[in-house]
Amino acid sequence: MNPPPGRKASVTRINGPVVTATGLAGARMYEVVHVGELGLVGEIVRLNGDQATIQVYENTTMLKPGAPVRCTGAPLSVWLGPGLIGNIYDGIQRPLPAIKALHGSWLGRGEKIDPLDPASRWTFEPVVTAGETVSPGQTLGLVTETPLVRHKIMVPPDIPAAAVRRIAGKGLHGLTETVAILDTATGPREITLVQKWPVRVPRPIRERRPVSQPLLTGQRIIDTFFPIGKGGCAAIPGGFGTGKTITQHQLAKWSDADIIVFIGCGERGNEMTEVLREFPKILDPRSGRPLMERTILIANTSNMPVAAREASIYTGIALAEYYRDMGLDVAVFADSTSRWAEALRELAARLEEMPAEEGFPATLPTRLAQFYERGGAVTTLAGEPGSISIVGAVSPPGGDFSEPVTQHTQRFIRCFWALDTELANARHYPSIHWIRSYSDYVGAISGWWKKQNPDWTELRTEALTLLQREDRLQQIVKLIGADALPDAQQLILFIAELLKDGFLAQNAFDEKDQFCSPARQAALLQVISQVYRKSRSLIEAGVALGRIRELPALRRLIHVKTIYGNEEIAQITALSQQIQAELDGLVAERGAP
Ligand SMILES: Nc1ncnc2c1ncn2[C@@H]1O[C@H](COP(=O)(O)OP(=O)(O)OP(=O)(O)O)[C@@H](O)[C@H]1O
Ligand SMILES: [Mg+2]
Structure with missing residues (x-):
């Protein structure tokens, strides 16, 4: 749309990424405009008569008052069509590889390259x-x-x-x-x-469906303890360097979604470079094909303009919705939603909006809700099931979860993987804390798990209860030392160690263990459960815990996860039998029945 004849729209004021312009009567809210001689891409975020406030997605350095502004008549939209998969975009869907191929550099200001090659x-x-x-x-x-x-x-x-x-x-x-x-x-x-779709508008669906299938990630603490369903929303909060990015990479690599959309927003350039370098080399474990054949990357690193970071979340979710509409299961990863919220804060400050908690705009909860609400399991317009699962990393300053982004995010997600600085310092990875994390999807997906292993619920509850009891016992241990506890309680400490080292810890860089199939997860948990149950009755029968601990087969248990891969479950079962036999031997030595 053009401004009315006789009036030329031009810039009146520049405040970083926020530009005010005049002569824009007739323009619409959220309309995309081109600012200055270079035609920097911007979006109208406030209108007052013929005055407009524009959020500019590119660096506004050297822009001057009086510079021309041109309306495009269209809202910020994505292109949807073949060629999206395998591509790498910036926050407003400019294709980074195409730009690099053209100019040998990543991004030129005012660059207009179609998101898909016409x-x-x-x-x-x-x-x-x-x-x-x-x-x-x-x-x-x-x-x-x-x-x-x-x-x-x-x-x-x-x-x-x-x-x-x-x-x-x-x-x-x-x-x-x-x-x-x-x-x-x-x-x-x-x-x-190719079709176009405005990024800020959710694509329509026929209806929402309840989550019923797990999104399998191959990460034991997630799949077995705090599972996310297909169509579920999860947050992964953690202080500096606790493993948010690595965990999200793991999920992007291994989860059984049909399509992965990875939004690197506001993180350091080198973290994104790692993704760009690594992902194309990784093979999808199910198909053996390159992972990029089902992945779209959106890169808006910390050195790129903040307004484009704000948009990147919507660009990513709009692309995800398009593939969901094909009846596919899509997983969206956003690293990190805190950096995105910081972009909102910076833009709100420049727009001179009244700040709320910690300077974030009062609209922060609404904006977070608008993002997570676009996740979900649905029936598409065509009547097929499809889903979008969302995993948002949160980087609370100082690892303090009481800050606004973590707090508000918790209202819109149902799965919380709390990363713990102490665990990370102790090199226990993933440093997801088993007491502070939760998942509301357990009930919804337990039906699926029970088909794989009828004892799943029981095994899971037993293991979590043991870990909780250990957590409480540790308070007493701090006061009086572990040796003062009776054997039955020391057994809990011992089994909790086995669970932590032999089950929960999972090295993202270990060839055999980086992906753990559901069957192997259940097998590993089952072995530890059997050790616990048998040891408990042995201790009740008077066998000393010290003798149980010394059993050679038991000492191998914490390494089983890295010795036997997903195809070697029979060996895990064999080891379990060996342990049982050794434990039975202890009974025989005492001459028990
Ligand atoms: N599952 C894992 N297996 C092995 N190492 C891990 C795992 N998770 C995290 N790490 C280790 O922790 C380091 C930091 O992880 P990562 O970069 O993911 O943290 P982050 O929370 O994203 O940090 P930042 O706050 O800087 O974004 C990694 O370089 C890696 O050495
Ligand atoms: Mg990170």
């Missing part, structure tokens, strides 16, 4: 025929985007029931070529392989 060609296979009636979200045809992703070209959600007038045959088509013409009540609509 010249790209894809093999389109129609699945409807001319004359058919189609409804919003219905698949018109398929494109093999990568060997792992069958991309559905869908009727856009804003098109009501329509008749297919023409549909392209199977063959190569350009991204922006018309592949279908739909006759709608308001006239014909041309469908290309």
Whole structure:
């Protein structure tokens, strides 16, 4: 949309990423504008008569009052179509590899490069025929985007029931070529392989469904103790260097989602470089194909403009919704939502909004809710199940969880993986604290686990109870020392150590152990449970704990997780039998029945 004739829209004031302009009567809220000679991309965030406040996504250095402002008539939108997977974008969906290939550098100011290459060609296979009636979200045809992703070209959600007038045959088509013409009540609509969608608007669904399947991550403390469901929302808060990024990388690598969207927002450049360097080399454990064939990366590091960091979360979730609409399970990782909240704080301060707790804007809880609410298990417009799981890292200053971002986030998530500085200092990784963490999804997904192992609930509850009892006993140990405790209580300390070292600790860099299948998780937990139950009855029968501890097979137990991989469960069972035999031997020595 253009400003009214005779008035030229121009910049009046510049305050970092926040720019005020005049001559913008007729412009709309959240409309994208191009600012200055370079055409820096910005978004109108406040309108007052013909005055607009614009949040600029690029560095405004050298911008001067009087510089021109041009409206685009469109809200901040993403391009949706084949070619997204494997790509790396900045916060407003500018393709970083394409920019690098063009200029040899990452980002030039005012750079306008289409998010998807308009010249790209894809093999389109129609699945409807001319004359058919189609409804919003219905698949018109398929494109093999990568060997792992069958991309559905869908009727856009804003098109009501329509008749297919023409549909392209199977063959190569350009991204922006018309592949279908739909006759709608308001006239014909041309469908290309690419659609646009405003990032701040959730894509419509038919209905929400309850979470019922686990999002398997291969990380024992998560899958077994504090599981997240497909469509669930989790937060991973932790102080500096406690393992937020590594844990999220682990989940992005190993979780059984169809699509991964990783949003690196506001973290150090080198953390993102690691992702960029590492992810393309990693093979997906299920398919053996490169992980990037199901991954989209969004990189908005700490040295990039704050406004684009604010947008990056919405860009990421909009892309996730598009793949969910294809009936896929998508997992979104945001590292870190605190840096995102800091971007909100900086922008709010420059907009001279009244600050609330710790200078964050009063809208912080709403903004967090708007992000996490876009997660969930749903029935898509086409009637298929699909889901978006969200895992947000939170970096509370000083590791203090009482600060606003952690507190408000807790209202919108149902799974909390609390990273603990002491555990991290002791090199116990993942440093997720077993007492302070929780998951509300246990009930919803226990049905799935019970099918794998009928004893799952019992094993899990027993292990968590033991860890809680140990936590309480440690208070007494601090006062009187462990040796003063009776054997039955020392056994709890002993088994808790086995659980911590032999089950919960999981090295992200260990070839055999970085991914633990559900069956191996259950097998490892079962061995420890059997040791506990048998030892408890032995102690009741008068056998000294010292003799149990000395058993050679038991000493191997904490290393079993790194000795036997996911395909070697039989060996774990064999070791368990050996331990049982050695424990039985103790009974025999005493001459017990
Ligand atoms: N599961 C793990 N296995 C092995 N090492 C780990 C694991 N998790 C964390 N670490 C170790 O902890 C270090 C810090 O982890 P990470 O960078 O993920 O922390 P962070 O919380 O993201 O830090 P920051 O606050 O700086 O963003 C890693 O370099 C690694 O050595
Ligand atoms: Mg980090």
